[in-house]
Amino acid sequence: xxxxxxxxxxxxxxxxxxxxxxxxxxxxxxxxxxxxxxxxxxxxxxxxxxxxxxxxxxxxxxxxxxxxxxxxxxxxxxxxxxxxxxxxxxxxxxxxxxxxxxxxxxxxxxxxxxxxxxxxxxxxxxxxxxxxxxxxxxxxxxxxxxxxxxxxxxxxxxxxxxxxxxxxxxxxxxxxxxxxxxxxxxxxxxxxxxxxxxxxxxxxxxxxxxxxxxxxxxxxxxxxxxxxxxxxxxxxxxxxxxxxxxxxxxxxxxxxxxxxxxxxxxxxxxxxxxxxxxxxxxxxxxxxxxxxxxxxxxxxxxxxxxxxxxxxxxxxxxxxxxxxxxxxxxxxxxxxxxxxxxxxxxxxxxxxxxxxxxxxxxxxxxxxxxxxxxxxxxxxxxxxxxxxxxxxxxxxxxxxxxxxxxxxxx
Amino acid sequence: xxxxxxxxxxxxxxxxxxxxxxxxxxxxxxxxxxxxxxxxxxxxxxxxxxxxxxxxxxxxxxxxxxxxxxxxxxxxxxxxxxxxxxxxxxxxxxxxxxxxxxxxxxxxxxxxxxxxxxxxxxxxxxxxxxxxxxxxxxxxxxxxxxxxxxxxxxxxxxxxxxxxxxxxxxxxxxxxxxxxxxxxxxxxxxxxxxxxxxxxxxxxxxxxxxxxxxxxxxxxxxxxxxxxxxxxxxxxxxxxxxxxxxxxxxxxxxxxxxxxxxxxxxx
Numbered sequence: 001x002x003x004x005x006x007x008x009x010x011x012x013x014x015x016x017x018x019x020x021x022x023x024x025x026x027x028x029x030x031x032x033x034x035x036x037x038x039x040x041x042x043x044x045x046x047x048x049x050x051x052x053x054x055x056x057x058x059x060x061x062x063x064x065x066x067x068x069x070x071x072x073x074x075x076x077x078x079x080x081x082x083x084x085x086x087x088x089x090x091x092x093x094x095x096x097x098x099x100x101x102x103x104x105x106x107x108x109x110x111x112x113x114x115x116x117x118x119x120x121x122x123x124x125x126x127x128x129x130x131x132x133x134x135x136x137x138x139x140x141x142x143x144x145x146x147x148x149x150x151x152x153x154x155x156x157x158x159x160x161x162x163x164x165x166x167x168x169x170x171x172x173x174x175x176x177x178x179x180x181x182x183x184x185x186x187x188x189x190x191x192x193x194x195x196x197x198x199x200x201x202x203x204x205x206x207x208x209x210x211x212x213x214x215x216x217x218x219x220x221x222x223x224x225x226x227x228x229x230x231x232x233x234x235x236x237x238x239x240x241x242x243x244x245x246x247x248x249x250x251x252x253x254x255x256x257x258x259x260x261x262x263x264x265x266x267x268x269x270x271x272x273x274x275x276x277x278x279x280x281x282x283x284x285x286x287x288x289x290x291x292x293x294x295x296x297x298x299x300x301x302x303x304x305x306x307x308x309x310x311x312x313x314x315x316x317x318x319x320x321x322x323x324x325x326x327x328x329x330x331x332x333x334x335x336x337x338x339x340x341x342x343x344x345x346x347x348x349x350x351x352x353x354x355x356x357x358x359x360x361x362x363x364x365x366x367x368x369x370x371x372x373x374x375x376x377x378x379x380x381x382x383x384x385x386x387x388x389x390x391x392x393x394x395x396x397x398x399x400x401x402x403x404x405x406x407x408x409x410x
Numbered sequence: 411x412x413x414x415x416x417x418x419x420x421x422x423x424x425x426x427x428x429x430x431x432x433x434x435x436x437x438x439x440x441x442x443x444x445x446x447x448x449x450x451x452x453x454x455x456x457x458x459x460x461x462x463x464x465x466x467x468x469x470x471x472x473x474x475x476x477x478x479x480x481x482x483x484x485x486x487x488x489x490x491x492x493x494x495x496x497x498x499x500x501x502x503x504x505x506x507x508x509x510x511x512x513x514x515x516x517x518x519x520x521x522x523x524x525x526x527x528x529x530x531x532x533x534x535x536x537x538x539x540x541x542x543x544x545x546x547x548x549x550x551x552x553x554x555x556x557x558x559x560x561x562x563x564x565x566x567x568x569x570x571x572x573x574x575x576x577x578x579x580x581x582x583x584x585x586x587x588x589x590x591x592x593x594x595x596x597x598x599x600x601x602x603x604x605x606x607x608x609x610x611x612x613x614x615x616x617x618x619x620x621x622x623x624x625x626x627x628x629x630x631x632x633x634x635x636x637x638x639x640x641x642x643x644x645x646x647x648x649x650x651x652x653x654x655x656x657x658x659x660x661x662x663x664x665x666x667x668x669x670x671x672x673x674x675x676x677x
Contacts, residue, residue, distance in 0.1 A: 016546060027514055027541040029470040031591060034568035173476060174466060186469045191592045193568065294515040295467060297541070307489055308519035310467045 017207030024327035070227035075358035083381035096394035103130035106199035123178030124319030125157025127201030132166035202247025203326035206297035217253025245270040248326035273315035274342035281314035286340040316345035317365035343372035364393035430457035434644030438487025463512035472595035474645035509536035536560035595645030598626035602634035
């Protein structure tokens, strides 16, 4: 299994849609074969279409607010007294997280396909909020599928979705979180694929959804590469890019331009959700050695039992609370290009406290997992090591959880 | 597989000038023992019995089958139990064809070859793997055929002409036509006439293939689709089981009554 150079990772799959011969693919009911084939053909055309690309760039700049800033966290770096810590503040994007890139592209594709309805899943509510924003912007009718448990714990984002005119469909089956929301969304698409476009909220699902999402979030690393070159004049000798990984859309977007570099030069570190400290449940299939399985139309490492039943997961961060992970991250893991670890709920919370204590930054619980790793390793590293953390979401949505868990220490 | 039990049941039904009746129930719903009893009683009226091996992340099943599947998993059903249910059933009804139906991850975790050899041992006659479409299923389907197990291909209203041709030519004794764009148990939203028209397109490819129609088949709709080689009732049965449990009534008796009625409608 080998990564090819000079070809985007999203395109390095075989004719059946597998990366590295075994991750990804299309494990879908017959009914979805045709809509997925249509979407695949359309996307391949659009990504070569200059008009479409112009449109995308226009909305990325004028609607999303690209580029988001790249900044040194001086106080935090001083405090840790080791490697320099920098942040790519993707949470500055319109809506407050990286999910807006994928949502905007899907809305544009939906329009180009002449469909009026768009549906999507959401965990933390960001994918849903962004899709509802994009739907409103482009005049599409929008339905968002969300686990009942997540609706309760991510209320601010739900309010936003409703305000944008989207219908939130609560999902009561299974663990009532993201995994069930994705299932229900796919089931809805099976029944309505003739007039409805589906947006999968991360780099998961059948092959084409991994590709569209990765193609969209790749914008983050394109910006970062330019910004790094501007700040340092060239790419620093020791660079580490740390990103949280749930489905893996923000991590792929953050890394895509840097995958061709040697891993001793640019290290890619993914941080999964370890769940509560003493709990057996987690959402860390890569770093806690889950077996390969099939979930939501693709093969990837999946938290599951011996029989193939998908495990319930547990994490303080709804956005990372997912038993599977992107096939491209499985590919990056097996080729050893990226390294994956996890942070517990408690570690993410302390990281959040430390970052907000020293910096004018308010990372949501998802990137707080990435900060936890940065905080752990920075003191042991030399001062010329540059760590960049993707601060991919804003903590406004986590207000209730933070008050509950941290109380007056907020 | 000309002498397969599956093929034979269609021949028998045709002799009686009616479509074959196929039932679907979930293994382990609501207990292992009870689901075997239900299977036995269904087989009194059904020509072919489909038995679901439940998965907790089913992407093509509606509420009724999901409820049955979650109930079975909660009550501890394991894949090996599914095989033992089939074995026990076959001890009494050796000529009644059984088709196992489920999702690929269960097969994948069990190991494809081991799964197929277990099927063979338990005398499973056919397999439907919902999320292993053509052409991805080619290798697996060939393995099934080698072991005298029918791999059942699915065709839906979205299947293109060219694809339909390929699927039919790669199919074994039976093809499953999904009546409409829906998960299982949806309300029939297409006219019977339209469904039969689509069905005929498949038949026209190869008259010798047995084509069954499923999704949205209930007491109300079954008669209108009588022309088909076979009709599958699943969600309606799961719904009846759920209703019986809720009302604390005998699930076996209630299910028998339902299937009897269904059978009478297509006689």
